Amino acid sequence: xxxxxxxxxxxxxxxxxxxxxxxxxxxxxxxxxxxxxxxxxxxxxxxxxxxxxxxxxxxxxxxxxxxxxxxxxxxxxxxxxxxxxxxxxxxxxxxxxxxxxxxxxxxxxxxxxxxxxxxxxxxxxxxxxxxxxxxxxxxxxxxxxxxxxxxxxxxxxxxxxxxxxxxxxxxxxxxxxxxxxxxxxxxxxxxxxxxxxxxxxxxxxxxxxxxxxxxxxxxxxxxxxxxxxxxxxxxxxxxxxxxxxxxxxxxxxxxxxxxxxxxxxxxxxxxxxxxxxxxxxxxxxxxxxxxxxxxxxxxxxxxxxxxxxxxxxxxxxxxxxxxxxxxxxxxxxxxxxxxxxxxxxxxxxxxxxxxxxxxxxxxxxxxxxxxxxxxxxxxxxxxxxxxxxxxxxxxxxxxxxxxxxxxxxxxxxxxxxxxxxxxxxxxxxxxxxxxxxxxxxxxxxxxxxxxxxxxxxxxxxxxxxxxxxxxxxxxxxxxxxxxxxxxxxxxxxxxxxxxxxxxxxxxxxxxxxxxxxxxxxxxxxxxxxxxxxxxxxxxxxxxxxxxxxxxxxxxxxxxxxxxxxxxxxxxxxxxxxxxxxxxxxxxxxxxxxxxxxxxxxxxxxxxxxxxxxxxxxxxxxxxxxxxxxxxxxxxxxxxxxxxxxxxxxxxxxxxxxxxxxxxxxxxxxxxxxxxxxxxxxxxxxxxxxxxxxxxxxxxxxxxxxxxxxxxxxxxxxxxxxxxxxxxxxxxxxxxxxxxxxxxxxxxxxxxxxxxxxxxxxxxx
Amino acid sequence: xxxxxxxxxxxxxxxxxxxxxxxxxxxxxxxxxxxxxxxxxxxxxxxxxxxxxxxxxxxxxxxxxxxxxxxxxxxxxxxxxxxxxxxxxxxxxxxxxxxxxxxxxxxxxxxxxxxxxxxxxxxxxxxxxxxxxxxxxxxxxxxxxxxxxxxxxxxxxxxxxx
Numbered sequence: 001x002x003x004x005x006x007x008x009x010x011x012x013x014x015x016x017x018x019x020x021x022x023x024x025x026x027x028x029x030x031x032x033x034x035x036x037x038x039x040x041x042x043x044x045x046x047x048x049x050x051x052x053x054x055x056x057x058x059x060x061x062x063x064x065x066x067x068x069x070x071x072x073x074x075x076x077x078x079x080x081x082x083x084x085x086x087x088x089x090x091x092x093x094x095x096x097x098x099x100x101x102x103x104x105x106x107x108x109x110x111x112x113x114x115x116x117x118x119x120x121x122x123x124x125x126x127x128x129x130x131x132x133x134x135x136x137x138x139x140x141x142x143x144x145x146x147x148x149x150x151x152x153x154x155x156x157x158x159x160x161x162x163x164x165x166x167x168x169x170x171x172x173x174x175x176x177x178x179x180x181x182x183x184x185x186x187x188x189x190x191x192x193x194x195x196x197x198x199x200x201x202x203x204x205x206x207x208x209x210x211x212x213x214x215x216x217x218x219x220x221x222x223x224x225x226x227x228x229x230x231x232x233x234x235x236x237x238x239x240x241x242x243x244x245x246x247x248x249x250x251x252x253x254x255x256x257x258x259x260x261x262x263x264x265x266x267x268x269x270x271x272x273x274x275x276x277x278x279x280x281x282x283x284x285x286x287x288x289x290x291x292x293x294x295x296x297x298x299x300x301x302x303x304x305x306x307x308x309x310x311x312x313x314x315x316x317x318x319x320x321x322x323x324x325x326x327x328x329x330x331x332x333x334x335x336x337x338x339x340x341x342x343x344x345x346x347x348x349x350x351x352x353x354x355x356x357x358x359x360x361x362x363x364x365x366x367x368x369x370x371x372x373x374x375x376x377x378x379x380x381x382x383x384x385x386x387x388x389x390x391x392x393x394x395x396x397x398x399x400x401x402x403x404x405x406x407x408x409x410x411x412x413x414x415x416x417x418x419x420x421x422x423x424x425x426x427x428x429x430x431x432x433x434x435x436x437x438x439x440x441x442x443x444x445x446x447x448x449x450x451x452x453x454x455x456x457x458x459x460x461x462x463x464x465x466x467x468x469x470x471x472x473x474x475x476x477x478x479x480x481x482x483x484x485x486x487x488x489x490x491x492x493x494x495x496x497x498x499x500x501x502x503x504x505x506x507x508x509x510x511x512x513x514x515x516x517x518x519x520x521x522x523x524x525x526x527x528x529x530x531x532x533x534x535x536x537x538x539x540x541x542x543x544x545x546x547x548x549x550x551x552x553x554x555x556x557x558x559x560x561x562x563x564x565x566x567x568x569x570x571x572x573x574x575x576x577x578x579x580x581x582x583x584x585x586x587x588x589x590x591x592x593x594x595x596x597x598x599x600x601x602x603x604x605x606x607x608x609x610x611x612x613x614x615x616x617x618x619x620x621x622x623x624x625x626x627x628x629x630x631x632x633x634x635x636x637x638x639x640x641x642x643x644x645x646x647x648x649x650x651x652x653x654x655x656x657x658x659x660x661x662x663x664x665x666x667x668x669x670x671x672x673x674x675x676x677x678x679x680x681x682x683x684x685x686x687x688x689x690x691x692x693x694x695x696x697x698x699x700x701x702x703x704x705x706x707x708x709x710x711x712x713x714x715x716x717x718x719x720x721x722x723x724x725x726x727x728x729x730x731x732x733x734x735x736x737x738x739x740x741x742x743x744x745x746x747x748x749x750x751x752x753x754x755x756x757x758x759x760x761x762x763x764x
Numbered sequence: 765x766x767x768x769x770x771x772x773x774x775x776x777x778x779x780x781x782x783x784x785x786x787x788x789x790x791x792x793x794x795x796x797x798x799x800x801x802x803x804x805x806x807x808x809x810x811x812x813x814x815x816x817x818x819x820x821x822x823x824x825x826x827x828x829x830x831x832x833x834x835x836x837x838x839x840x841x842x843x844x845x846x847x848x849x850x851x852x853x854x855x856x857x858x859x860x861x862x863x864x865x866x867x868x869x870x871x872x873x874x875x876x877x878x879x880x881x882x883x884x885x886x887x888x889x890x891x892x893x894x895x896x897x898x899x900x901x902x903x904x905x906x907x908x909x910x911x912x913x914x915x916x917x918x919x920x921x922x923x924x925x926x
Contacts, residue, residue, distance in 0.1 A: 083859030083896045246856060253861030254849040256797020256837035260862060263796035271791065296780065314779075315800075316787035388801055388809060388862040388895050437799070437862030438895050470802045666856055670901070674859055677897025700806040700893060709887035711899045 045168040046175055047115030049221065052076050059217040061179055062225070063115045064172035065094050071200050071214035073098065074106045078116030079165075080156040080409050081249060082439035083674070084729045085667035088247040090165050092663055096240040097173030097233060098180075099197030100213070107248055109433050112412050114152030120164035121155050125510070127357060127527040129535040130632070154412040157441060157558060159631035159727020162663055166725055174230040182226060183219035184211050198239075235661060235722055244666035249435070261407035261434040264394040266463040270299055271315045272455050273322050273467055276307030276476060279331040279693035280553050284308060286328045292321040301325065302458045309455050315467050331693060334553055338381070338482075338689040345484045345550050349505040354548035355525040357534035361542035363488070366499035370490025374581050376574055378487070379754045380566040382688035383480035383559055384703060389437020390473050393452035396463035397422050402429045402453060403463070407436035409443040413517055417446045421453040440678070441558030445478050446517045474703055475695040478513070478557025479688055481506040485533065485570040495582030497593055500540045502533045502571070505548040509563070512556045528558075532567030532734060537600045537629055538575065538593040554690065560678050561730040564630040568734030569683075569741065569755060572626040576742045577751065586625050586742065587613055600627060603634045603658045603719060610717050611638035611654040621651070622747025626735035632726030633659035637676070639712070639739035641747070646761040648684065648744055650712035655732065657716065660723035668728050672716045675732020680712075681705040683737040685756050766830050770795070771839025781827035785819075786810045788826045789836060797837040797865050801893070808892030811866035811873075812836050818873035837865040840872060847916070848872045851909035859896035867892050871906055879917070880910050 047063025058074065060066040066074050075091035087107045095105045110116050123141040177197045184202035185192040188209055195204050200213050235241060252258040277283060287308060289301045297317035302309050308327055312318035367373055394405040395418070402422035408414050411431045419426040436443055452466040468476075483506035490499035508526040515521060527534070530547035559565060579589035587608050594601045604627055608614070617623045620642050627636040640652040655672050662668055685704040689696045697703040737755060745751050750760055768775045770793065777792050789795045789812070798821060801809030805820035812821045813835040841849045848871050851857075858864045867890070874881060874889050881889070886906055894902070 081860075083861070085859070246853070247858075249861070250853055250856060250858050253858040253864050254852045254868060255841060255845070256795075256865050258861050259796070260799075262800065265794060265796065314787060314791040316783050316791065317780075320780075386895060388799075388807070388860065388893065390800060436860060438860045440895070467800070470804075670856065670859060670898075673900050674897040677899065678895070680897075699804055700802055701804070705893060705895065706897065706899070707893060708890050708899045708902065711903070714900050 044115070046172050046225065047113065051111065051113040051115060053111065059221045061176040061217065061221055062172050063113065064169055065098070065176055067213050067217035069214045071101070071212045072104050072106060073100045073200070073213065074108050076110035076116070077107050078110040078154055079118075079161045080407070080433055080436050080439065080443070082156065082409070082436035082443070084161070084671060085247055085664060086156070086161050087249045088245060089162060089663045089667055090169060091248070092240045092245065093165055093169040094173035096238050097170045098177045099199070101200035102240060102245065104200050112154055112415055112431060116154050117152030117412070118155040118160055118164050120160040121153075121158045122151070124158055124160065125524070125527065127525045129358065130629070152412060154410065155444070156409040156439065157444060159633075159729040159731065162725045163632060163727060170232050174232055175225050176220070178226045178230045179220035179223065180213055180216045182223060183216045186223070187211070187219065241661070241663055242665065245664055247667065258435055260389050260437045261394070261405060262389055262392045262437070262467060264405040264434060264465060266394065266396065268462050269394070270311050270313065270459055270462050270464040271318050271467070272309050272311040272464050273315060273318045273469065274304060274307055274309045274451055274472065275322055275325070275327065276304070276472070277329040277331065278475060278695075279329065279334065280555060281334075282306060282329045282331040284327055285330040288326040292324040295321045295324060300458055302455060304451050304454055309451065309466070311455065311459065311464060319469065335693045336553065337691050341482055341552060341554070341690065342484075344552065345482065345505045348548050348550040349484055349486065349503060352548045354503065354505070354546035355530075356544055356546050357525070357527065357530045358543060358545040360544075363499055363501040363542055363544045366542035367488055367490045367501065370498055371493040372491040372581050373488065374577060375486070375488050376577060376753060378485045378570040378573065380483050380569065381686070381755065382482045382554065383682055383686045384474050384477040384688050384697070385438070385440045385442035385559060386474065386700070386703060386705065387436075387438030387440060387442050390470055391442075391448045391468040392466060393448040394463055394465040395452040395456035396461070397424070397453070397456045398461035400424060400428055402456070403432065404429065404449060404453065405432040405434055406449060406452075407434050407439070407443055408449070409436070409439050409441070410517070414446060414449050417449055417517070418453045421450055422457070440560040441562070442477065444513060444517065444558055447476070470700070471698040474698050478516070478555045480559035480565055481509060481529070481556040483566050485567070487570065487574040489574065489578045489581075491578060491582050495584055497538065497540045497578050497582070498542060500538070500543040502545045503548070504530060504533060504546065504567070504570075505550050507552050507554070507556045508549045509556050509558060511549070513558060516555065529563045530567070531562070532564035532628065532630060533571045536571055537597045538590070539596055540593060560675070561630060561733040564628065564730070564734040565679070565682065566755070568626065568628040568630070569737040572628060572735065572738030573741050573751075573753065576624070576738070576745065590625075590627060599658050600629065600634055603627065603636045603656050606717060606719060607636035607638060607654060607656040610656065610715065613638065620747075622743040622745075624739045624742025624744070624746055626738035626742065628731070628735045630727075630731045630734055633657060633728060633731040635672070635731045635735050637735040637739040639736065639743045641740065641743050643747065643759060646759055648740060648757060648759070650680065650710070650740065652713045652715070653736065653739070655714060655716045656719065657728070657731070658719040658721060659726040659728050659731070660721050661725045662718055663725065665718060668718060669716045671728040672732040673714050675730060676714055676736045677706050677711070679733040679736035680710070680740070683740050683755060683757060684710070687756055766826055768826070768829060768834060769832070770834045771836060771842060777826065779826060782825045784822050785812070785824045785826045785829050785834070786821040789821065795836055795838055799862055799865055801863065801866070806893075807863070808870055809863050809866040811869040811892065813869060813873055816873065816876060818870050837869060840869065846872055847912040848875065848905070848909045851905040851912065854908060855901045855905040857898050857901040857905050859898055863892060863894045867894065867902060871902075871909065875906070875910055875913055879913055881906070
């Protein structure tokens, strides 16, 4: 049997390769066709000023900025603010090139227009090695971006906001700057080249003449963009980019005035709450709402997909009435448990080949020839997002127009979905994206949007705010998938890693998200689920990484750092196991595999320096390291911990980040802290389990997360770089679980291969 | 009819007496700064002050708040920012910001009772949940706010003495 499997594998590489090339060529051709329809030029990046609505004497100079008569510069932010600071960092890109005075810069959530589409996420979705700069890979990326520009999908995710905005938003600022300078030069009858824009004014240096942006904007708009394309500033001359500016959204977040989705209040508004089948996909068989209907404030009780909604004049009355509704669900025959899921994942991994994302050489013969061989199986559970702001959406359908107010990560998708449910054309849907009380990938989902709009079909034109209970939120999330990973490694006689073989199994995240929300079956293998084991930087000459897709009825979705969230735990722990087998220092072992990856090496070197790696740890303290590249950035972390009452207690995390050019360093540090805490909750506590087809957890007491008392000291160091920006929202999350697990091994000798980490306390 | 005093203003509400104070503030009085997070007093997003004491309002019946002074985040720094709010800005604490109303109210109450808390005391008393993981900055901001409050009160003492 083993022989057959090996034989099969030997024949597979070419077949796999040709399939991959075929799929990518298909994507590229699709992109090419779209280019024919929509030739994206540099000028298209700027967009037509008319798409950014101007009020009260404001003048839009392109789709990205408008200037008021008093000189206030308002920047269009097409991404959602969910804590990552885009309401500040994206305006910084425009304002820096424009020469604006920062105190006069404001942000505004952009409308939905093609120019605001996120093209970076399209290229990132391709199953390519992120470090592959070959002609074919670059062509595929180019085609995907063109396709992205054509689709205009406004997505916030994939740590892409700065990466995507880096060119267009700086360019928009630079072009507007040249327009303002040209307007001033014309007015003064001087050469534009003798003028410059700074602090919100154009200055003619020779004569000392000065005009504010507010005075010039109207003339600048009439004259239109310059014929010559402006040069972007050298980063060393930036006045804003790279500076730790205070966030523009923070003052409203300390006095209760910040408006989240759940705070939307409209005249004559109704309130609703929902209950859907605790078993995924179950339907309402029968319903008794006689008592509930007569309770105070109840407006209507209506059916929704897989459940029931109670509409009342306040949330509390809706909830009380819901408690009085008796629902008999048809739960089908699926009484799935976590044990069943593990059995299926194991069986699928045993029986299927999966897609090979990363393949070099013949792993079977390399393993046979290895001086030292090791094998291990790793495992992670489903995880919920548990955003602090419970899932909610407000909708109104009146006079043929559908208004939707929602904290969301995909307004253009939302618009299409709402149009379909409301039965109005897309143009008759107005999307109001509010602040998000956490997103983490959860608010890509259209479930609450569909509910709210369908409930608004029953309220005679009155707006209705739908709010889920925390229990609904935990039990009807789209979860980070449960996953297994089997690893084999081989070392030569000198302890050098020669071969790395990983076989992963989980549901496909991308397929789940696309099918639920876009009604599409993606044609490409799901890189999102395999990334973080595929395409590691380590220069191990022979390797193969396969991912098997398992089909299960549990909805899975994007969860901060997606596949990296568990794959970094798998790969960075297994690399640690290889180091141990080689009797090598974990840092020295990794460093030895990074000779052609200078940025990884530099991050590791700074990390060990800042962590004091060369000094032995104090008695009772364990120390572990992890290094991981995700979303265009490299993060290394060292965790130091003790075991207190049988559990790991973190004392300190040292974090080093290379994210290329930094826009707002304080925000970047905050995102590292945030990513670490998010990952630490999953490392120490997070676990969603199923029994009888339903999620067993329901609220924070049984789905605990890190609190103040669990916090380690976090020290973050950013590597100065002029490389193009990488992401920062997610890359802090993946390394913490392996750094902690490796520290537990260092301290106790226990190699924990499952999250959340549970020490065997029966062992000394 | 229940008579309430919210941020120094008298308000009359007509709701079931067992209605949690949170929903009276949010839905009846339209004061949305106080947040709903879990509904079972586990996360602290709904923290307000009742006669100066931190209370998780999502499980607190409105009738029990009658004849007491209710302070919400909207009233904490009315006119001039409370030192905790200022410290939150100075340390750039909030990310998504959703939990911060409750955090700030919990911390303001802690500092009233214990103007210079040690880290262990902070850990023991601030059990609010933040999914963005702003805890490290929260700790920094608590110490800064404590310093400011103590400076101010020692300054006042000086004036009184003179």
